[in-house]
Amino acid sequence: MKPVKASAKFACLLAATAVLALAGCTKVNPPGQDTASTSTLQQVLQRGTLRVGDCLTFAPFGFYNKDGQPDGYDVDLAKELAKEMGVKLEVVNTTSANRIPNLQTAKVDVVFCNFTRNLERAKEIAFTTPYVVASxxxxxxxxxxxxxxxxxxxxxxxxxxxxxxxxxxxxxxxxxxxxxxxxxxxxxxxxxxxxxxxxxxxxxxxxxxxxxxxxxxxTNEALVPLEYNAFGVKAGDQVWLNYLNLFLFNINASKQNAELYKKWFGTDPRYPLNPQF
The missing domain is CATH 3.40.190.10 (Periplasmic binding protein-like II)
Structure with missing residues (x-):
């Protein structure tokens, strides 16, 4: 075999180095990884409208008032979220059965609707931290x-x-x-x-x-294990989930959530949002 000239070896080395450098500068996101640009958060801000799925047949969480407008505890929370985001609010009347499908098909950006967190639902969607507790x-x-x-x-x-x-x-x-x-x-x-x-x-x-x-x-008792209700979002959107969790942290820390609860239910929240284990 003929020996390879030094100049040829050097050229090959430069070519290999260039390929490695290009690979190092190209960022490849793992499959399913969310980015800020593709998050529902960015889509809502660009659209200028927040679409909240809410059950409007379960007063006082959600219902139509005498003027035919959505109203209730969940609706007030949705208004506060839209206000913080600087966008308009669109409340989409939702049923228990279509809460998850509406998220998966992007008909809504988030679902409130007396949504209890559990492991079975968590296989299909993601949940925020709780905002109300029920028994x-x-x-x-x-x-x-x-x-x-x-x-x-x-x-x-x-x-x-x-x-x-x-x-x-x-x-x-x-x-x-x-x-x-x-x-x-x-x-x-x-x-x-x-x-x-x-x-x-x-x-x-x-x-x-x-x-x-x-x-x-x-009566002042809990006849079944406590149910922690939260906002539901499409799975895989960590940016949107982080934003909503911070929103909930802020309205809970400021006692605004407790004030809205008392407005609609006439009493202070009965159970703490953070259970003691």
Whole structure:
């Protein structure tokens, strides 16, 4: 084999060095890695409109007011978020069933909608830190003398058809009669009219009902493990998730979230957002 001239070797070395330098200067993002330019955050700022998915059939979290406009606790939070971002707000009426699909198909930028964080949902979307905590309690008349589920022996609990809420009391070994109604409104009316001794439901929802009727009160107990509700976002968008978490940190630290809760539910938040383990 003929020896290679020094000049040829040097030329080959320069070419190899150039290739390595080019590779070193070219940044390759790992598959699925989010960047600020492709984040929903940047898209919302460029669009000038924040699209929030909210359930407008579950007062006082979300509902249509007398003027036909979205209103409620979640809507107030959405207004604060849009204000901080300097964009307009578009509230998209959402159901429990289409919360995740609407995120995955980018019909909305974020979902509030009484969204409980759990591991099954976390396989498909991402959640922020919690902004409200829920459990189940009893709605009773103040004059009933009922202070907890232990006082419900041989009494009647009103529930909504298809709900398993009454089973929580039965699982405590308390003999109760379960009376099912077609709607929450019908179950509440049954308590007001004395057809049932209590109604079992989400404690936040019941707090709102007690605010509307001074003759009603909510028992101070947690009949099921606490549920931590958060904002839902499309998976893989860490920039947007970081922004929303900082927004929640700020409104919680400033007590603004607690003030909005009291505005709509008539009481201070019952459970802390950060559990003690």
């Amino acid at each position: 189940e309690a009893l709605l009773v008349k103040k004059s009933s003398g009922i202070q907890s589920a232990k006082d419900m022996a041989n009494r009647t609990i009103a529930t909504v058809k298809g709900s398993t809420n009454g089973d929580e009391v039965r699982s405590m070994g308390i003999p109760v009669k379960i009376q099912e109604y077609d709607s929450s409104e019908a179950a509440i009316l049954a308590v007001k009219q004395g057809q049932a001794d209590a109604m079992i439901e989400d404690n936040n929802f019941l707090a709102y009902q007690a605010k509307l009727d001074p003759d009603l009160v909510v």
